[in-house]
Amino acid sequence: xxxxxxxxxxxxxxxxxxxxxxxxxxxxxxxxxxxxxxxxxxxxxxxxxxxxxxxxxxxxxxxxxxxxxxxxxxx
Numbered sequence: 001x002x003x004x005x006x007x008x009x010x011x012x013x014x015x016x017x018x019x020x021x022x023x024x025x026x027x028x029x030x031x032x033x034x035x036x037x038x039x040x041x042x043x044x045x046x047x048x049x050x051x052x053x054x055x056x057x058x059x060x061x062x063x064x065x066x067x068x069x070x071x072x073x074x075x
Contacts, residue, residue, distance in 0.1 A: 006035070
């Protein structure tokens with residue numbers, strides 16, 4: 001399964017739509033787009049890896065929390 005947390009900035013709406021189209025029938029079965037959600041922190045121990053997509057995020061708290069939990073992280 002792939003769980004994606006967070007949302008695209010308005011300027012990246014076209015990219016978000018391409019992601020949704022590419023996921024196609026997998027959406028809701030093996031690919032889950034949770035949007036802006038605080039539940040990731042509660043489930044961080046259940047994940048295998050943490051990935052930050054983007055170029056302007058700096059060091060988001062979610063990345064620091066994933067590192068603290070011992071998850072492999074990709075930024």
